[in-house]
Amino acid sequence: MRFAIEEINNSTDLLPGISLGYNIYDTCSSIVRSIKVALALTNGNKNVSITSNKPCTRPGEVLAIVGENSSSSSTAVTTVIGPFHMPLISHFATCACLSDKSKYPSFLRTIPSDYYQSRALAHLVKHFGWTWVGAVRTNDDYGNNGMATFTETAEQLGICLEYSVSFFRTDSSEKLQKIIDIIKASTSKVIVGFLTPREMEIILHELSLYNLTGYQWVGSESWIFDSQIAAMDKNHILDGAIGLFIPKAHVSGLKEFMLDVKPFNSSNNGLFTEFWEALFNCKFKKSQSKESQTECSGHEDLTAVENSFTDMSLMPIFNNIYKGVYAVAHALHNILGCNKTCNSSVPLEPFTILRHIQKIHFQTKEGEEVYFNENGDPAAKYEIINWQPRNSGIVDFVSVGLYDSSLHQVKQLNLQNKTFIWAQSSKLVPVSVCNEKCPPGTRKVLQKGKPVCCYDCIRCAEGEMSNITGYKVFIIHF
Incomplete structure (x- = not known):
């Protein structure tokens, strides 16, 4: 600013x-x-x-x-x-x-408004054939509204939610434990996380305690590009995560300005002191606490620090x-x-x-063009991000496609011909369905009390035949 x-x-x-x-x-x-x-x-x-x-x-x-x-x-x-x-x-x-x-x-x-992001996430899930997914959201305006739109769109696309749970950062450990138990008992292998960074940190900590790897995470823009969360993920819970983020941007001169914090210091700005102490884990003399900490000189080398502030991510x-x-x-x-x-x-x-x-x-x-529509929103464009861990343990946020709501619906989702990394660093697209498609000669029978994505495949009666995989209506032959 x-x-x-x-x-x-x-x-x-x-x-x-x-x-x-x-x-x-x-x-x-x-x-x-x-x-x-x-x-x-x-x-x-x-x-x-x-x-x-x-x-x-x-x-x-x-x-x-x-x-x-x-x-x-x-x-x-x-x-x-x-x-x-x-x-x-x-x-x-x-x-x-x-x-x-x-x-x-x-x-x-x-x-952009989550009106577009939620729909884009649903189409992304559908693109990879994941029709049986779980969902975790922050229990606030962001999470609840975003997930409601995702759920509505997912149902229209034939995607079923095995579970949809919410929590907030102040919730009890008992509530978090219930969510972990639901995930552990689930059969879906894809989890859609409409979470703020703080809630993502909390759920990541809980998942790490049980080493719950092997789930394919689909993330909203709030956390999918967060290098601090990636650094926290020592158990590789989120490896291969995929989601949406704001398109890359460049503002010439901004990096140099932000790395030159001397004007803040010279203006006796309290913001400088707080920022510097947090960045270098030190204390200036006037703010020394009883705890033993290194004293800040104010001349520490900012360019030697690697974090989301200095790397301009x-x-x-x-x-x-x-x-x-x-x-x-x-x-x-x-x-x-x-x-x-x-x-x-x-x-x-x-x-x-x-x-x-x-x-x-x-x-x-x-x-870059800047304008607002009648709702005060900008045009909705997103990059599709894939978490790809390096051998060093650092995660690369790799752009693997684009989503542009201004294009015709069939052209909105554009995935590039790049190598994806999936859960547990697999190169094979995960499978997350309640049931495999019924083979020819069988018909679908919905399972009582289960979503429409869950069914049994029953052999066709004599004189009846289905010759289309996954078909649920008979073709009658006499």
Whole structure:
């Protein structure tokens, strides 16, 4: 966010002569804290950082908010600020529920809605012939809405769920144990995980205790590209996982900016201290605790650290934040009638800014088009990611295909001719069906109390014949 704002403030083409200010809050994944921050911002919090030495020409009022990253927090925040028409642009909240403009009129996002992701996951499962699957989800807006859409689409495609269970990070160990028992007793070999990273870490820990390998995991975008989760998976529970993530992105100059944290240090920013101590497992003198820890010098070598911050694996998410900030800037550019100069006397109201953001259509410096549809959503495109472990134990997130909702349905799922790695590092596509197809000469008889994917194959009676594998209606011959 800071990178985008400094870039805009240094631009002579976008908002010339205008400097944007900002305030950054860490809501610590707390919905309550998110609401408090939103209320503080809408009530005219004056504590705004600026990136220019020039005096402000108008009060430092907040005109738009970029965030939150979770669907539940975004739902809560946009409910609070919606009546004030304050734009909220999220970079990672994907719940399809947020597309309802009658409930969330001021919400927009730079990441696709789960309306598309859930359907894409169902078509991915169908593509590999997995008609008998289990499902685990986070018990929140993200997990429940996402899995509901997946289940609906899966049923339409002839896929049956053997079980569908949910949990939240605060649930008891007894509830987690029940979920583990359900998985252990199941016959399906594919598990669809619509989970946030925190819940994925929890279930991964539980699965590792029982060494429950051999299941083919299908993941949502929230965790499928998470290098921290991959590093935690010492028992190779998730080897061969497949799922969807935001397409690769590049923002020139961003990596260099993020690796140069001296401006944060020189501005006495508390964010720098917290970040540095966590990254290098050290403590600055002023924050020394009783625990014995290495003292931070502030000159540790950031380039020698390997994690999701320094390797830029989260660049697609950073890019979403970048686009959100630029969407606000382009809206302001239009409102202020900017050409070589801007009319800074034009009154700015959140409602006016919201309406202009909804109508913007621009290209980033990398050539990516940015716009919102009538629901405040961007176009839905995903990369299909396959977890492929190396001999060193590090997992490569390999792009094996694309899903583009803007194409004709038969062309939306495009898998590349690449080598896949499946559960337990197998190169053979796993099989997960309740029953094999009935051979010619037999007919299907549904099993009582079981889904339609489960049946017995009964030999046809004399004078009747089925000559199609898996057929359930007789061809009668006289």
